[in-house]
Amino acid sequence: MKKLISEQLVEYLENRDTKYVFGLCGHTVIAMLDALEKSEKLKYISVRHEQIASTAADGYARATGKASVVMCHLGPGLTNATTGVANAQADSIPMVVIAGDVPSYYFGKHPHQEVNLHADGSQYEIYRPFVKRAFRIDTPELFPEILDRAFRLAESGRPGPVLISVPMDMFSRELDTRFFERVQNNNLKTIRPSLERETAKKIAKLLVEAERPVIHVGGGVILSKATEELKELVEYLDIPVSRTLMGQGALSDRHPLMLGMTGFWGTDFINDKTSNADVILGLGTRFAEADSSSWYKGVTFNEDNTKFIQIDIAEEEVGRNYPLEIGAVADIKLALQEILKAVKEISGPIERKGLKEEIAKFKHDFKEANKKIENDLRFPMTPQKILKDVREVLPEDAIICTDVGWNKNGVGQQFDIVNPGTIIHPGGFATMGFGSAALLGVKLAKPDKKVITLIGDGGFGTNPSVLACAKEYNIPVVWVVMNNYAFGTIAGLEKSHYNHNFGTVFKIDGEPYNPEWADIAKGYGIKAKKVKSAEEFKEAFEEALNSNEPYLLDVPMENIPVPTDGIWNINDIYTPKDNVFEGHLMSGEATRSSHVSTD
Structure with missing residues (x-):
């Protein structure tokens, strides 16, 4: 019996117990959308930017431990998704990206949006540096085997993303069902090695x-x-x-x-x-x-x-x-x-x-040293005060997605995480905008958990259309925008070395500027509040957390540094030291006090 490849692909995903496909439409994947529309088991999550799709899929995979699925269009669709896919690679997160491509019989003729500068039909080459394997479907009969290999590769060894580039005509071709039936009998797990x-x-x-x-x-x-x-x-x-x-x-x-x-x-x-x-x-x-x-x-x-x-x-x-x-x-x-x-x-x-x-004394002394600033009621709020209030309200089994800056580095240093899997950082790539999209996938994977992001205004501003996705699919998450009107980490780094913050702070006519994030959220139909005082935040956060609908809090925050006792070589590049050459000590010993704060 023959069936459309797009329909058999959806059936394959259903048999793998895949629950969601994250993506954005394009003319190359309409046949796939048609097959998804007919599915009763597989839900398609449509976003407004492909980086949101790949980042939400990243969050979903971290929360489930299974490969997530991204679907995107060729050309700009594929390139828009790159950052989220590369972030997944850097943090060893399993993902399968199914990307539409130009018709197989038009390779090299420069059909609409084809990437072919160095080779015909070569869009999949874009992903080679950061996926475990980049496949292109040239033969319909091999599609099932490649699909099966892609998932196994994504989840085995060091996990990571895999790309399958699918010429759009392949989705619409009929294929004998025996080819997909053969891989359905394949054991989905690969045994991992132990120690001798x-x-x-x-x-x-x-x-x-x-x-x-x-x-x-x-x-x-x-x-x-x-x-x-x-x-x-x-x-x-x-x-x-x-x-x-x-x-x-x-x-x-x-x-x-x-x-x-x-x-x-x-x-x-x-x-x-x-x-x-x-x-x-x-x-x-x-x-x-x-x-x-x-x-x-x-x-x-x-x-x-x-x-x-x-x-x-x-x-x-x-x-x-x-x-x-x-x-x-x-x-x-x-x-x-x-x-x-x-x-x-x-x-x-x-x-x-x-x-x-000895460890208990260190922890006690460290917390005591922070008490004054984390209880300070000045406004804009101190980041320490924000973290303290969040920790007091948030259940210990809730899941936090961080982003870049205080919300990542400060949380890593000062915010107690008790249960494994309840903190999700963008580590290797440190991608701005990660937290605001990743929490969507996390919440879909863990609907019974409270899910929030702690994110800077710079990070949130990279892709605020995450709000549309949350509203459209009623994904009840909370964005806490820690708003210091700057790319705060880089502003601090630049100020430390060059005594200015050119290009790193947001101003109009010398005054701090940002979009009114709460108003923007309301425009998307999202509940939102701009915090007006330090005393107000804790109650507002509790309200947002218990609202059981998407909610954004805009929290003005002072840009003060995360304490840093270690060393980062970039500081010695900006301000060279006589005893350091290209990351090596030439004489003496490194002293931790030689660092310059970067937040």
């Missing part, structure tokens, strides 16, 4: 015998759902845990062994613990620049003091930035299970005298 027994024993021995061990965790722990195994190991061996921004939530920020975030937005206490560790077990982390203080020796990490162990699902990340005592490619959850077995064979529980008390 001997490797687990070596790692266990190093951890048990270490005097000053630290477990350093990244987003890979959360992606592999290894949080319970991590908790059991650290409590059994009484090992302190440091984390990256993306590792927030892998172990509760209130756990007595959780140190906090390392690197540039870390603190001296945390960076001292990691730089003086004799053994560090890195789990699901790339030891990236911000988390490692630009790899300056002795600031956050120090290979002269430390034996590094690194476990990651992506072999290309193992040993990239630090010399390793042991490097292993494995799923973090399975690896920790093996390490736990090996540890229990060679040692009973370990207690490190005074460690928990």
Whole structure:
């Protein structure tokens, strides 16, 4: 029996239990829209800009752990979606992008919107740098196999996005159903690798015998759902845990062994613990620049003091930035299970005298130092006051999508996350506008949870048409726009080095300027309020959270810096130091006080 490929594609997605397709129309995908319109199981979420589609799909995938689906048009549709897709790649998020293309029989003739500067019908080449694979459908019979491979690739190994470029005529061709039936029998899961027994024993021995061990965790722990195994190991061996921004939530920020975030937005206490560790077990982390203080020796990490162990699902990340005592490619959850077995064979529980008390004192002193500013009622509000009020009102199982600036860096440093998967950061790409769209996908995936974004006015201003999507599909989320009338992080960085903020603040005739975000939201049919005082915010936020409909709060905020005890090399580029050359210390040691604040 023959059926249209578009109809069989929709049936394939339904059989994979795909619930949503995020996209924007175009003439190349109308046949696909027709098939989606007939589906009773698959819902199409139409947006007003393709970056919203790819970013909402990113949020959905993070919340479900399954590959999300984006559908877009060729040319500008494909290029508009690039930033959201690239952001997903940087943060290891599974996604399948189905993009319409020019008719297969017109390749090279320059049909409407074809990309063919260097090769005919080559639009899919645009995505090669940031997808795991870019497919183009040249043969209808291979479509089912390519589709199946795309989902497997997206979800296996280090997860990430995959592109399928589909000439528009392929959607409208008939294909014998046996080709799709063949892949329907394919097992959807790929078994992930664990640690060899001997490797687990070596790692266990190093951890048990270490005097000053630290477990350093990244987003890979959360992606592999290894949080319970991590908790059991650290409590059994009484090992302190440091984390990256993306590792927030892998172990509760209130756990007595959780140190906090390392690197540039870390603190001296945390960076001292990691730089003086004799053994560090890195789990699901790339030891990236911000988390490692630009790899300056002795600031956050120090290979002269430390034996590094690194476990990651992506072999290309193992040993990239630090010399390793042991490097292993494995799923973090399975690896920790093996390490736990090996540890229990060679040692009973370990207690490190005074460690928990030392961590508790640091946390208490840090919070005490912040109390005055987080209780300050001046207006515009301090970011610390905004975060304090949000934490007091927001349920601990609610989900927060951050963006770029205080809402990401300050949250990573100062905002306690208790449950894994309840904080979603745009880490690797740090994309402005991420939070305002990602929360749409998160809420669709988790309809029973409260979902908010903490986002700057610069980030929200990149794509306010997210409001239209939320209204059209009644997605009850809350946007908290932390409004400092600037690209605040860059304004602070520029001011620190050049004593001006040209091109980074929003002004007309010398006065702060922004669109009235609350009025704009109301124009979209969204409930909204502009906060007029610090005393008003908490009650307004509670009202928005409990409204059970889309709600925007415009919150004027002072642009003050996130405390930064680490180092970021960009500061030494803008203001060169005699003992630093191209990221390397030429003499002496780096001092954390040499940094310049960037918020």
